[in-house]
Structures are given as structure tokens and as C-alpha cells.
Amino acid sequence: MEAITLGGAVGWYHPANGGRGVVVVGAHGYEDLCSRVTLRILADDLAAAGLPTLRLDPRDTGDAADLAPGDDRVAAWKADVVAAVRFMRETVGVAEVALVGLRVGALFASAAAADLGDIDRMVLMAPPPNGRAHARELSILARLVDGTSGGVQTDGAIEIGGFRLDTATLAELAAIDLTALPRAPAGKVTLVGDVGSAGLGRIAAAFEARGAEVEQLPFTGYARMMCDPTASEPATEVIAAVAVALARDLPEDRTTAPQLSPGRIDGDGWSEERFVFGDGLAGVLCLPTGAIALRRTAIWLNSGRNHHIGWARQAVEMSRRLAEYGVAVLRFDLAGIGDSPARADTPAAALYHPGGRVDVDAAIAELERRGLMRPWLIGACSGAYQAYHTAVDDPRITGIALVNQLCFIWDASYAVHLSAWMRARPHEFESEQKRAEAAEGEGETGSRGPLGLLWKLAKRTVRIGLDTYRRIKIGAGGGGRIERGFRTLAARGVAVSIVLSEGDKSESELELHTGPDGERIAGLPGVEILHIPNADHSLSPVAARRKLARHLIGRLAGDDAAEGAGAAAPVEGARARRPASGSATGLLATRGMR
Numbered sequence: 001m002e003a004i005t006l007g008g009a010v011g012w013y014h015p016a017n018g019g020r021g022v023v024v025v026g027a028h029g030y031e032d033l034c035s036r037v038t039l040r041i042l043a044d045d046l047a048a049a050g051l052p053t054l055r056l057d058p059r060d061t062g063d064a065a066d067l068a069p070g071d072d073r074v075a076a077w078k079a080d081v082v083a084a085v086r087f088m089r090e091t092v093g094v095a096e097v098a099l100v101g102l103r104v105g106a107l108f109a110s111a112a113a114a115d116l117g118d119i120d121r122m123v124l125m126a127p128p129p130n131g132r133a134h135a136r137e138l139s140i141l142a143r144l145v146d147g148t149s150g151g152v153q154t155d156g157a158i159e160i161g162g163f164r165l166d167t168a169t170l171a172e173l174a175a176i177d178l179t180a181l182p183r184a185p186a187g188k189v190t191l192v193g194d195v196g197s198a199g200l201g202r203i204a205a206a207f208e209a210r211g212a213e214v215e216q217l218p219f220t221g222y223a224r225m226m227c228d229p230t231a232s233e234p235a236t237e238v239i240a241a242v243a244v245a246l247a248r249d250l251p252e253d254r255t256t257a258p259q260l261s262p263g264r265i266d267g268d269g270w271s272e273e274r275f276v277f278g279d280g281l282a283g284v285l286c287l288p289t290g291a292i293a294l295r296r297t298a299i300w301l302n303s304g305r306n307h308h309i310g311w312a313r314q315a316v317e318m319s320r321r322l323a324e325y326g327v328a329v330l331r332f333d334l335a336g337i338g339d340s341p342a343r344a345d346t347p348a349a350a351l352y353h354p355g356g357r358v359d360v361d362a363a364i365a366e367l368e369r370r371g372l373m374r375p376w377l378i379g380a381c382s383g384a385y386q387a388y389h390t391a392v393d394d395p396r397i398t399g400i401a402l403v404n405q406l407c408f409i410w411d412a413s414y415a416v417h418l419s420a421w422m423r424a425r426p427h428e429f430e431s432e433q434k435r436a437e438a439a440e441g442e443g444e445t446g447s448r449g450p451l452g453l454l455w456k457l458a459k460r461t462v463r464i465g466l467d468t469y470r471r472i473k474i475g476a477g478g479g480g481r482i483e484r485g486f487r488t489l490a491a492r493g494v495a496v497s498i499v500l501s502e503g504d505k506s507e508s509e510l511e512l513h514t515g516p517d518g519e520r521i522a523g524l525p526g527v528e529i530l531h532i533p534n535a536d537h538s539l540s541p542v543a544a545r546r547k548l549a550r551h552l553i554g555r556l557a558g559d560d561a562a563e564g565a566g567a568a569a570p571v572e573g574a575r576a577r578r579p580a581s582g583s584a585t586g587l588l589a590t591r592g593m594r
Helices: 030-048 071-094 105-117 132-148 167-174 198-209 223-226 236-245 311-324 355-369 380-394 412-442 449-478 481-491 506-514 542-557 559-564
Strands: 001-005 008-013 019-023 055-059 096-102 121-125 159-162 162-165 188-193 213-218 263-266 268-279 279-286 294-300 327-332 375-379 399-403 493-499 527-532 575-577
Touching: 001 071, 001 268, 008 030, 008 071, 008 132, 019 030, 019 105, 030 096, 030 223, 030 236, 055 071, 071 105, 071 167, 071 355, 105 121, 105 132, 105 167, 121 236, 121 375, 132 159, 132 167, 132 412, 132 506, 159 412, 159 527, 162 167, 188 198, 188 236, 198 213, 198 268, 213 236, 223 412, 268 311, 268 355, 279 311, 279 355, 294 355, 311 327, 327 355, 327 542, 355 380, 355 506, 375 380, 375 527, 380 399, 380 481, 399 542, 481 493, 481 506, 481 575, 493 506, 527 542
Parallel strands: 019 055, 019 096, 096 121, 121 188, 188 213, 294 327, 294 375, 375 399, 399 493, 493 527
Antiparallel strands: 001 008, 008 055, 159 162, 263 268, 268 279, 279 327, 527 575
16 A cells, blocks of 8 residues: 555555556545545455555545635545546556545546546445435434534534535535436446435436446445444445456556655645555654744544544644644554554454554654654544553653543453444444434434333443442552553653543543542643533534644643744633643643634
8 A cells, every 4th residue: 555646635555457447535524434444445455356446535635635715625526536547547557447436425426437438437335316415314424423413504514523514515516416417427337325225226227328337236234334433344245246346357457567656745834744654554744844843743643443534634634733833743543443454463443452552663663763753642532542551651752642531441341331332333323324314304313212212221321330340440459550650651751631521421530540630640740631611522523623732732832832823812611730830841731823
């Protein structure tokens, strides 16, 4: 797998010698987080079958460059598909190009293919028949993911997990109708979805009327893939079926390997390089540019199984913002998450596995190879777990930012709860989705009825029981270990930021180990505790993410950078405990930015 850049778009290229190249265009936002591993495995399998494959992140998505406000996103996405097809033909040198589009990617990739008129094969995975249908489906998904706060916003936008499609983009997508394209997107089209449904049938009929050869395949495991980024199950049956469909009647192999340019994009005050390091780990290094002096280095770790862009794309946005103030940031995927393949010993969860420490060590070594020493570690939830335990043992770490850490000690109680949730969530989501779709016309969504209530009560009972077990166990002899770890960090001069969403379960986890509001560690040199109001566990609201960004700039870039960002005033609504006086790392938590 190699990183490439196509203007502002980026991609991961999976090399092979075959004469048919494949461009894979994924879903947007939350659906991209859920389906990332499925499409990465698909690309690996296609390459193994001899088909060179490019997974594309169009502009304004993933690791790609941002568009300017007011730019036509859909026009840019279609142009990026065209650039990817050109890359396959001109740089890779294939005789044929196939396109694979998932969800909204199926929409605009089909429109681009119809404009081109020279795509040989097309695979559309869970394609909405048109942009309006896609918006309706997203509004249902948003309510399942975010509850009543999800779906259509007051300004008409649709938001899921902090990922937003604004009204202009929705209008641009609404203009795409797969049943009314001027020509079929390819001579041979495979539709993967709900076989027998009216929507898929209309698409098939329209393509056949325009001369395409169409086959339909069931999307087995779709709901289980889209249930949640962390609990997502790769759609293995579909991966195999699509690989077979695209490998039919392959043209002759190519004889030369393409010469690829570095996977680098530049922004205002930052430059990013994408690469593979260590044991196949996918990473992105964001560096300050121009006259900006390098102040610090940081490593951004995965939260759950969200790949390295982060929930609501916050890891991308904050990495670039930090680089503007002189902080170099490496964001990467642990093995088995996102763009990094699993190792033989990587468990399905890949969150609290000891192998995570091996991957963090590889990231530190990669930075040292580039002359970037003594980094901070930034992590949320499971990423915070990896950050804390690495820092306690590794003297190379100079600071840690722990965001909503739900677990400090991985034990049987957590393992049972996480394993049970990961097994149950795909099936729960599948039933929720069916109920939501059936009830859409009546204005009802979510887990309703006696079965849904029993499931919620069962989960609550298990959670309370496990929490009680943990408190008894820690009180009977496990207590003090985490507090001692924080004291070790303070004695070594390591800066510590603990960021908590008010009301989040991470507050009780911190209390369990360090007393109410972390009182037993709050006075240690370098320790800072910040509470963010009106925020969920993943910091979906924009205001919550801004508060975190302000805090990180203040701590990593220093007082002068925070002041230069117009940040002297406290962040509205945030509560912060300041480090003990005399700490070399005692920077005000409420430094802001504009």
C-alpha cells in the first residue's frame, strides 16, 4: 500500500500488475468510519487477484485537502474521481478502469462515470437511487446514532456524529438521479444491495435501458457493517463477491511498474505527508511550514476503531491547527484499525491489546528517525488508555492529553462488557434500522416496544453490576496503581492534561482512581483537568471540539502561541484546574484560538 496525491485529493494505492485498475470511492463521514476496514480489505483482495486498486479520499473528506467555503463539494468530488481514473490510465498504465462506489460515493462516482463515458465496469454498493433518497436514509441513520439531536438540523443540514452535509451539498446531491443519467456509467454494472427492492430495481432497469449489462448481488451484512465504527463487522461475503465480479475476463498484465509521486499535500501553515511505516502501519505526519518554528511533537492515537481522521474528522482538523502554531503531529492507525492491516495476534477489538504499545513504539521510532524527539501522546477513550500506560513506562514521552478515558485498568469487567457489546451491537442496530425504516412514515424511530426496553434494561443491569465489581476490586487491593502512575509522571516532569465531558462516564472512572474530580492528583506539577460542558463522549458538537483545540494549543504550543491566537480570555463554560505553581508546563487550560 502506497500513499498518493491527486491535487487536493489523496488515496492509498494497492499495487498489482494486472491490466484492469480499480478506483474505490467510499461513503461520507460516519458511514466512512464504519466501512473503512471493509473497503481496505476489498482493496487488498483485489490487488491480490491482480487488479491495481486505488482507495480515494476526495477533497473535504478523510486526509484530503479542505475546500474553501462556498465551493461546490459535489463538483469537486466528481473531478477527483476523474483525476483518479486518469491516474489509473496514465500513471499506472492499465487498459481498463473499474469504479467501485459505496453509498454517496456510488452517487457522484456514477455521475462522473456517465460524464466520462469510458468506464469499463462499475460496482455500486448500497446505492441510493438519487440524492433525495440518500438524504432521507441519512436522517434515519442520524437518529439511530445521535438520537433526537441527529438528522436534519435547523438550517437544513444533516449531521451524524459531527460529520455534516450542508444544505448546498445536499442540493447538489439531490440533482443526481441514477435512474436519469444520460448514459449508463459503465458497460457492465454490478449492483450490491437489497435485491428485489423497488429502489435497486429502478436503477437496474434504467441502466439496462441504456445498454448496460447489469447483475444484482445481495449486500449481506450491511447493517452489521454500518452499526458503529468500533463494533462494525467487515462485510466479508460481499468483499468476496465483488472481487469475483471485478476479476472476470482480465486483460493482459502490464510489464512496467508506475512511478508514484510522494503522498504530500500543503495547506496554510502546514504540510502533510502520508506513508506506511513499521509493520504496515498507515500514518500522516502534519508539519509546520514557512516561518513557523517547530515547538513540539505529538502523536494522535485512535479512539475506538475510528481510523486516524477521528470522530467528526477532529484529528485532521486539530492536527492542522496545531501545526499552524508549531506542533508536528503524527496521526496513525494501530494494527487492525482503519488503514492499518491486522497482525496475526490482533484481536477483533484491537483497542486495549498489548500490541497497541508495540505500534506506539513504532510511531515514536518513526518520529525519531525524522529528528522529531520526545513527543506528547494525545488520545481519547481507548487512545487515552494507550497514551497513559505508554507514558508511565516510557521516559521519551514529555506530555499526555487524555480525553474522556473510560478505562485505566483493563480487566475482566471491561473485557466482558466490551465483548458483549461488540457482539450484540450489530444485531441490535440491524433491528433498530428495520423498525426505523418501517416507522418512518409514522414519524417513529429508535428502539421501541418490549424487546427494545428489555435490551436497554439488560445492558443497564450488566453495566451496574460490572461497575460495582470494579469498585469492590479496586477498593480491596487494586487501588492506588493509577494514582502512583500519575505521581511518577509528575516526578519525571511529564505534562498531563485530563479532558472530560461533563456528565460523561469518564468522570466517574477518574474519581474511582484519584478521588472526586481527581482531587488526589489535581495539585501535582504539570497536571491540568478540564471539564467541557454540553459535550458527548466523542466531542461531536463543534463548540466542544473548539474547546479541546484551544486547550491543546495552549499546552503544546505555549502561552505566547495561545496569546497570538487571541486566546487570553477563558473559554466560556469550561472549568479547569491549573497545574501547581512552578511547573514548567503549567499553561492555562482555557487558552483559546480563533
